[in-house]
Each structure stands twice: as C-alpha cells, then as structure tokens.
Amino acid sequence: MYTPSFKVRDNCIPVLSKSDIETIGRNFILDFCPEALVKPQAIDIDGFVEMYLGMTLDFQYLSNDGRYLGMTVFNDTNKVIIYDPQAKRAEYLPVKARTVIIDNTLLESNQRHRYRYTMGHEGSHDILHSGHYAFDPNQMSFLDDDDWAPMVQCRSIVYPATLKGRKSDEEWMEWQANYLSSVLLMPADAVRMIAAKYDKVKDKFQRTYSLVRDVSNTFDVSSEAATYRLKELKCLEKENNLMDAFI
Secondary structure, three states: OOOOOOOEOOOOOEOOOHHHHHHHHHHHHHHHOHHHHOOOOOOOHHHHHHHHOOOEEEEEOOOOOOOOOEEEEOOOEEEEEEEEOOOOEEEEEEEOOOEEEEEHHHHOHHHHHHHHHHHHHHHHHHHHHHHHHOOOOOOHHHHOOOOOOOEEEEOOOOOOOOOOOOOOHHHHHHHHHHHHHHHHHOOHHHHHHHHHOOOOOOOHHHHHHHHHHHHHHHHOOOHHHHHHHHHHOOOOHHHHHHHHHHO
16 A cells, blocks of 8 residues: 655644645555556545545534535544434534544435545545544543544535635645545546547637536546646646636
8 A cells, every 4th residue: 555755844734735745646546546547537436545545434414504524533532523413413423543424415416526525535634634633542641632633524625726825724734635635536647638639629618618528527526626627737728717617
C-alpha cells in the first residue's frame, strides 16, 4: 500500500501545494487501480476507502437538517452525535477508530455524485489529517479534555477552485480533502486523455458542453465537479466564461 510523505506544521497539519496533492492522488490510483490512468473510468471509491484504506463505513443521520454530509472518526470515541428521526432527538453513538460515517440522505438516488465526492473527501481526511486529529490513547491528557473529539464533521462540499480566502486550519484541511477527492475521482492523466478528443472541435460552446458531459459521465461525477476539475487542469483555459453555464 502506498503511504505518502509530506511536510507538516507543528500541529501536524500538512503543508501541501496543488502539485503535491496531484502527486499523492496519482500515486494512490497507480497503486489501487493503475488501469484508470490509461483507460478513463469511474473509480470504485467505496472499494478505495473500505478495502484499500481499510476504513469502516457506516450510515447515520448526522443532523436533523442535513447540514453534515460526512464524518471521519480517527480514534475510538463515544462522543459521536447522531440524530434519531423517530425519537426526534440527538443521541451519542460509540464509534471505532477510522470509521467513515455518511449521512443517510446521500443514499437517495439523486445524491449519487455527492455521495461519491463525500466518500473521496472523507477518505482524504484519513490520508492527510490523521496526524492532526488522532491521538495516542495512552496520553490521558487528551482524553481528559471535554472539548476534544477525534473526528471531523464535513458540511456541504465546496469544490476546490481556489486557494483564496483560506485562513483557518479547518478551512485549509477542508480544501486539502476537497482537492484530493477531485484528484482521486478524476485522475489528471485520464482527464487529459478525454480532453484531447475534443481538441479539434472549433465551436467553443459545443466543445465545452461535450467535454464536461464526457468527463461527468466517464468518472461518475457531477457536471459541477467535472467543470472545476477541467478548469484546474487548464483543459478549458480559453472558455472560462462558458464554464459558468455548467456550474
């Protein structure tokens, strides 16, 4: 299994550029599903998170209003709060270390793309941020802190189009998890292979529409995610004004 190495700050938050994350994501796909780099296809993100990373997958209602899409739990804890819609109340749930919890609302048929992106996002937290959130159970000082919980709750996904405005540690880690999720679901090599098919299409709108649709269908992601990924890889560099139609 591939294990990335990267610089971290004193609080163990990774110091990563877009290029670093691209390399990390590519190396994971090269180890998990190398054929995806030469034959564009949808990545088995469930298999990647459960079988490859070895995480446990669970489904719960994480809130009463769907504000949280997913959660990554880094250590054994009894502090996970879930919502019981029948009892109409919040409850504590004991959860084992390295568990991904997906909100039940993402199991609806029209939420497939958001589900896949959230799975990639939570797996990316495990890859990148275990050093920050996890702790040694033998260090009781951590366990005595009532404000500390070894988990991260993730709200609605914001695709990683820019680094601007990211100030807090939490925002940086969310951006890193978003970006790595995009790289895992849409490997750069494969995306560029698809984009090359449309190089000779002269009509800019037709090229943009066809390319976004092709990437969305091939990788089983939303048109929004496909558009941002194509923009990041500069595959639609000259059609930025047209891309707004697909976001």
